[in-house]
Amino acid sequence: MNTKAFTAMASIASGGVGLLAIALFATRCLNSPELGFFFSFLSFGSLVLISDFGLSYAALQTGGRLAGTARLLELPSIAKYIFRWNFLVSCPFSLIVAVLGWATFANHGSGPASDQIFWSTPWLGYLVGAFANQLTLPGISLREGGGKALQVWRLRFIQEWIGTGACLLTLYFGARLWSLMAFVLAKAIVAAVWLWLGDALKMESETPAFSSKRWMSEVWPFQWKIGLSMLSGFLIFRAFSPLILIEKGPVLAGQFGLTFSVMNLLIAVSSAWPMSHTARYSTLFASGRYSELRQEFPAMLVSSTALSAAAAVILAVGFWQAQKNGLTFALRLTDPLTTAIVLAAAVAHHIVICVATFLRAEGREPLLVTSVVGGVVTTSAIWFTARFGSQTDIAVATLLCALCGIPVVFLLHRSRQRQL
Numbered sequence: 001m002n003t004k005a006f007t008a009m010a011s012i013a014s015g016g017v018g019l020l021a022i023a024l025f026a027t028r029c030l031n032s033p034e035l036g037f038f039f040s041f042l043s044f045g046s047l048v049l050i051s052d053f054g055l056s057y058a059a060l061q062t063g064g065r066l067a068g069t070a071r072l073l074e075l076p077s078i079a080k081y082i083f084r085w086n087f088l089v090s091c092p093f094s095l096i097v098a099v100l101g102w103a104t105f106a107n108h109g110s111g112p113a114s115d116q117i118f119w120s121t122p123w124l125g126y127l128v129g130a131f132a133n134q135l136t137l138p139g140i141s142l143r144e145g146g147g148k149a150l151q152v153w154r155l156r157f158i159q160e161w162i163g164t165g166a167c168l169l170t171l172y173f174g175a176r177l178w179s180l181m182a183f184v185l186a187k188a189i190v191a192a193v194w195l196w197l198g199d200a201l202k203m204e205s206e207t208p209a210f211s212s213k214r215w216m217s218e219v220w221p222f223q224w225k226i227g228l229s230m231l232s233g234f235l236i237f238r239a240f241s242p243l244i245l246i247e248k249g250p251v252l253a254g255q256f257g258l259t260f261s262v263m264n265l266l267i268a269v270s271s272a273w274p275m276s277h278t279a280r281y282s283t284l285f286a287s288g289r290y291s292e293l294r295q296e297f298p299a300m301l302v303s304s305t306a307l308s309a310a311a312a313v314i315l316a317v318g319f320w321q322a323q324k325n326g327l328t329f330a331l332r333l334t335d336p337l338t339t340a341i342v343l344a345a346a347v348a349h350h351i352v353i354c355v356a357t358f359l360r361a362e363g364r365e366p367l368l369v370t371s372v373v374g375g376v377v378t379t380s381a382i383w384f385t386a387r388f389g390s391q392t393d394i395a396v397a398t399l400l401c402a403l404c405g406i407p408v409v410f411l412l413h414r415s416r417q418r419q420l
Helices: 003-029 032-049 055-068 072-108 120-145 149-172 176-197 212-218 220-237 240-248 250-275 278-286 290-324 336-360 368-388 391-419
Strands: none
Touching: 003 032, 003 149, 032 072, 032 120, 032 176, 032 240, 032 250, 055 072, 055 120, 055 220, 055 278, 072 120, 072 212, 072 240, 120 149, 120 176, 120 278, 149 176, 212 220, 220 250, 220 336, 220 368, 240 250, 240 368, 240 391, 250 290, 250 336, 250 391, 278 290, 278 336, 290 336, 336 391, 368 391
8 A cells, every 4th residue: 555545544534433423422422511621621731742852753854854865774772862862852742741731721710610520630641652652753854754645644544543443542531631641642652662672673774873063054044943842733723622621611612623623634635746846846856856846736735625625625525514403513613614624724724834844854944933923913813812702703713814824935935936
């Protein structure tokens, strides 16, 4: 089976099966306040996944450039270096996330509706699993960029099924918020076994050990920009649940958490198509094959965006009908108009992600300022509308912020095209 097929299968596993787990189990096994904590856990936990400050993406790009310049013998040494970096950075960052989450949940989880929510030890357990999973990510990305894309997507496909299965089982047997720890810890175990048993980097190498000096000169100038952009991405895609929890309480946070999770699932499924081209685009840039790059990118952009838009329409109509028929999952969402606006924002985000994949393939980050400004503006808009507006106001603010990114990335793309 080729890489694109596994990309699609892994995306369906993470999107479709993940959505099924939320729809059929989380909304049935957790009450409304617990759902607010459930999605707030996920929001804070995603900070752990970006604690390496762009290391995973930089590793992917580095592997692609090495493949494009026939320097793959350097991969084993780089793999050891990035693991040390990842461990040293992720440890203190995970502790900071633990404290931030604890402070938020302790201050805003004591109302009458949430008196019975047992969140403290499940929160710490979830962070342990998220930290373990984070330790495996840069190594996997390096292997993907270094020519093992098919094996990596096969791994991700297996991870998603096993992780989602663990989440479903623990929810079914009454583990409630502990189910999130089962999800991330199962994925971490699968990845660790694959890395340990795999032969992707078990090769003889006469190259010297990769030094921090080389990383700082060759990779860090790109990595820190990606890291800052990913932190901005957290503000755009993940910060909403804690903000709404603080301003509106756990019930509305749960409704919006579920709606935004559907948006993020749609983005994850549709953007896997452009993201699967990251390693190839990096290789094309490194080898100077610009004509191939110019030919392949427009077709990918149009096709994947059409798929994203069609999926958004189908979901919006489906949820509208489900709410009319009183289905439990749909009733836990925001109202149909708000949900449709949020799904439209997913399509806008997809377009930006497609163009960003092209722009970042050269090992640069021209979207740094755009990402930082977008993150600050989006977070501010969501906080403001959460405090003073309605559900629909929050969704409209999200859509407008997403749409503003489209002309910016196309201007950058047009400028870069002229230089090739």
